[in-house]
Amino acid sequence: MNSTLTLNPTLTTNTAFTSTQSLNDLVKAASKVISPLGPISTFAARTPWVGMEQESFEEVARRLKTIVDVDIYPNEFVLRSAQNRGEIRQEFLEIQLQKWLDSQSLDIPHDVAERFCRSALLLDDPLPSKPLEISELKKIIKKVSHFNCRIIKKQTVKTFSQRMEQLGDGRIAKDLNRHMIKWCKLFLDDIQAVWSMPNRENGFYDAWRGIIKYDPSLKSTVRKKLNEGPQNADDALMNALQEMDIPFKEIQEYLEAHLYALPGWAGMMLWRSQQSAKEHSLLLEYLAVRVSMECALIKPYLPLPKQDIDAKAFLEPLVSAWAQWGDMPVSLISQLPPTELEAYLTLAYRFDKVARYRLWLEAWEKTYEDQLMKLITSKQSIVRKMDKTVMAQFVFCIDVRSEPFRRQLEQEGPFETIGAAGFFGLPIATTKLCSHHSHNSLPVMFNPQFKVKEISSDIELKQYQQRNQVVNSLSSTFKTMKHSLPSSMLLPEISGPWLGVQTLARSFIPKWAGSTFHKIQKKWLRKPFTKFTIEREHTIASELPIGFTDGEKVNYVRQALKMMGLTNHFAPIVVICGHGSYSTNNPYSSALDCGACGGASSGFNARVFASLCNLPKVRQTLEKEGISIPEDTVFVAAEHITTTDELKWLYVPELSNTAKDAFNQVESILLKVSEKANAERIPQLPNIHLNYKKPKAEAERFAEDWSEVRPEWGLAGNAAIIIGERRLTQDCNLNGRVFLHNYNWQNDKNGDLLEAIINGPGTVCEWINLQYYASTVAPHYYGSGSKTTQTVTAGIGVMQGNASDLLIGLPWQSVMQSDQNIYHSPIRLLVVIQAPREYVERTLSHNQAFNQKVQNGWVRLASIDPEGIWESWS
Incomplete structure (x- = not known):
């Protein structure tokens, strides 16, 4: 309704809206x-x-504390634990304190203010619980009667x-x-x-x-x-x-x-x-x-009593702070002249818990940045140069879980790995074989422009549909009986024996049970060979176009190859690696697939992209533009299963002789790479029954165990994104904490590639980082509590119990090592750009949204110039 409403004339204090448009x-x-x-x-x-990124991180923190009593800075226990682990160095805490003091305008001797703030910053010296003497406090209140009204600009x-x-x-x-x-x-x-x-x-x-x-x-x-x-x-x-x-x-x-x-x-x-x-x-x-x-x-x-500031409640903690941390007796404080007294109280008011925790967080972030800087710069002088012909190139998603696997892969042979956005630049909605539903297979911040369907020959498809329908019918019949009052009374007797055996098997021998059930289902379904609708099909105007035109195929391949930095020196085989996860009985299973694409595994995109790259017409057009893909280079598709750290082939077309040799060489080392990657990852999972001698078997058990609350760590631990050449980090153990996106500034004269990376993958990484951050620092508000007590509700989300908010973040087990110890370090994303200083300045100047995030403290920024000099911008 868009009618104009006449407001109650008695509400003259309101400057009222007059239409629904205003509302x-x-x-x-x-x-x-x-x-x-x-x-x-x-x-x-x-x-x-x-x-809320137009406001500073601290401003949002203060508002949330006031309105809903939520702290979005790490608490004292988390900060102390990080300090004890060596993740917060005292020297950086001191540097941040001096910066804060320099930013303040106070009529207090610098040494006095510094002594007070340093004492307050220790965290282990709380304010006394004993109230101050009323007589002394009354003197102070009388001297600064207007102070509490002046200092609080707005409630x-x-x-x-x-x-x-x-x-x-x-x-x-x-x-x-x-x-x-x-x-x-x-x-x-x-x-x-x-x-x-x-x-x-x-x-x-x-x-x-x-x-x-x-x-x-x-x-x-x-x-x-x-x-x-x-x-x-x-x-x-x-x-x-x-x-x-x-x-x-x-x-x-x-x-x-x-x-x-x-x-x-x-x-x-x-x-x-x-x-x-x-x-x-x-x-x-x-x-x-x-x-x-x-x-x-x-x-x-109604009417509610007017909200008045309680002078005693407001001033007492400020006076106590000076008595405790400023070593000033209350009797001495009360004797200060009004102007000087206000200055002292103003400092105590500004340097509250939010300000103190901010400095601790910044020191934590600076410590990590310093450690990353030293790791990268110390390795630059000994970077391995590939003196042999590269036999295979692997394009992985920038996902932090890819980093350990890439590192192990590079150590096993003449292989090169490349980091790029895991949807490979394809803005598609995908429809799997026999499915009537599409799934957007791209970051949720974008909308699909095309639809790609998985198809098969008519005869094979009809037979597969029949087998698939049997499985689906059994499942839907079971659900219908469960929700029907008469049949639900008989269901336990009908299904009890089978479900009882299944429960025992999945409980005591989960790996064997899961593997057996999958084999039975796969053998029954016998999915036929499939291909994709990559050629443009006629569709009605209201639907997404199916497939691509010839020009669109070239455009998306060109765009993706440039973003990857893969425009020359192609290996005989180029493996496009999507990624996905696998777990059982896990409401948050989609959170372990692509962190940006709404639970979509990017294996589908990998197959489509590899298919496009193999098209002769696409290659011929690209060659005219200077991107020459050798005739014997073949693109194949695989999927990195992050729960078990293995690479599964999805699409392997006919290979050239040199590609066959490369493929065989890759095949020969994949099991070893998987074992080494699991050996590095599995011990990080807290489980008293871990079998460290068989890490791959343990990973498979975790994936199949329906009682496992933590099948993998997901993207926990993420801390930075490095936008630069792989040789910058290829000898660095980044501990699965860094997103890696390939970028060569020399091929980006006008800065378009860098801006595209910042706006796309860079924003995705920021969202992932702040999701994990929020779920760690405020698990009761921004997380989703323990998996063991979650209730899946309405088929759309989880609650704790039967009457909580719909929980918006990650489970406790996704960020915590135990009930007491965190696993994910809640620090804000560090964006590291390998480019000359003027490139970074140009990016900040042209990209106001990114500049705002840096200035307001939502991300941090550093750069590495061509000489290897590290510069911090935040």
Whole structure:
């Protein structure tokens, strides 16, 4: 509805909006504080702060602490543990402290301020719990009566239900969340619910309004008020805001506070609103329901008492800080002149816990940067030069899990490895054989431009469809019986013997059981030889085009090869390596596939890209442009299984003689490479039953064990991305912590390649890094808790118990070594660019979004110039 509404004339204090357009703008602006949350089946790493990067990291940290009491800096225990492991050096902590002091303008002797801050920074000297003497504190309050009002420029807006908590009544805020969780689950459930929410097709607000009058958990007066509310969401949200007399200038922040309350469910509503034009107003409807319910619940308590700053509560910790860390008795503090006293209190106010933890985090990051710099620069003088002909080139995803495997592979023969974005530049949606559904096979920040289908010959396809249908029918029949009341009574007796045997086998001999079941299924299905629809097919205008035109084939191959830096010196065989993961009984299995592509394994993309590169027409066109691929060079496709660290062939066309020799040489060393990679990786997994003598067998057991909460570490530990030549790092053990993207600045005169890497793979790495960071520092808010207590809900995500927020991040086991010790080091991504200084300056100048991230502390930046000199930019 787009009608103009007349506001209550008594609300003259509001500079009110007059149309739904204004309201939509406010909701859109407020939505920046949450991140879209897709279903767990297509889980993709996302930074939860993607809409807030125009603010500094510290500003966002302070806001979250004030509104929802969430700390996004590592806590004291995590910082101390890192220091004890040698990951935070005291010298860098001192450097960061001096930088902070230099940035402050204070009327205090520098040595006094430095002594106070250094004492406060130790972390192991807490403020005394004993309250200060009232008489002395009153003197101080009287001297600086206006100080607390002047120093706090603006109080962060909280919802009325949150203010009720501050007043000592926490029931309304908790009840409001409980009701919203209930209604969101009902509305969003497309899979598990036998009976769906009535009128769901009409939208969230309409469906909720239709049944709210029957909710027995609400008082009759509340039900009546909600039932008599406006018929559309726009009017309902406006009316509720007016009834609570929220000033217009505070409405956006008020809506933000409501979104912060349940960022998971709100994030799912936001994601849904972005997927379909029909549901474009879903987030507004969510807020209309939530604010309307808050208004009805809070009505008896209105008007709320005015929020006043408690001078005693505000000043007491500042005075205590000087008494404790400044070694100044309270009696001496109270005798200071008002101007000097304000200066002392201002320093204590600014150098609070957030500021202190910021310096510790920066020292942690600087320590890692220094260690990485020394590792790389010390190896530059002894970089191996390939004096033999390169027999095979492997193009891996930049994923940190590829780094150890690449390193082991390079040590086994005349092989070269290359790092590139794992979707290989193909903006496609993929459809597997016999499937009616497509999956976007590219980073979630982009939309597919083409569709590619897996196909087979008609006769083989028909037979495969019949066999596949038998398997699917058995599965769907079982699910139907489970959800049907009469048949569910008989199901245990019917399925008990088979499921009992399966349970025992999977519990006590998981590796054998899993392998056997897979072999039986594979033998039964007998999937035929397949190829792809890479040739353009006719489609209706509303659908994605199927396949590519000749020009598009050349364009995407050219673009990808340039991004990889592979435009000459081709080996006889070029292996395009996608990657995927494998685990059993794991709701987060998609999180272990491509961290950016929503659970898509990039093996499909690898096959398509290798096929395109082998097309004679594509090669002929590229040769005219200076990219000459030898006739005997063959592109093949493989998949790196990260759970077991093995390489599986996906597409091997007819090979030339030299390619056959190279292929055989690769085949002969793959088992050894897999064993060595697993031997390096498996001991890092915490398990008392580990068999270190057979690391590959252990990895296979982890993948098949349905009780295993940590089949692999995923991308935990990620800390940096290096954009440069492989020879820069090929002799460095980077411990699986670094994304590696090939880049040669000499082939990028205008900087387009570097900017494309920063905007694409660089942004993906930042999102992955901040997802792991958030899940580590605030697991109760941005993570998803322990896997052992998770509940898969509505078929779309997980909760803890039956009434929590829809959890938006990674499980505890994905970032923690144990209940006490972290595995993932929560430091922000370090972007290292191998290029002359002017290239970096040009990138920062042209790419304002990246420059903003660096300036505001969301990523860090360093560069290595042609002389091997390391320069830190943040």
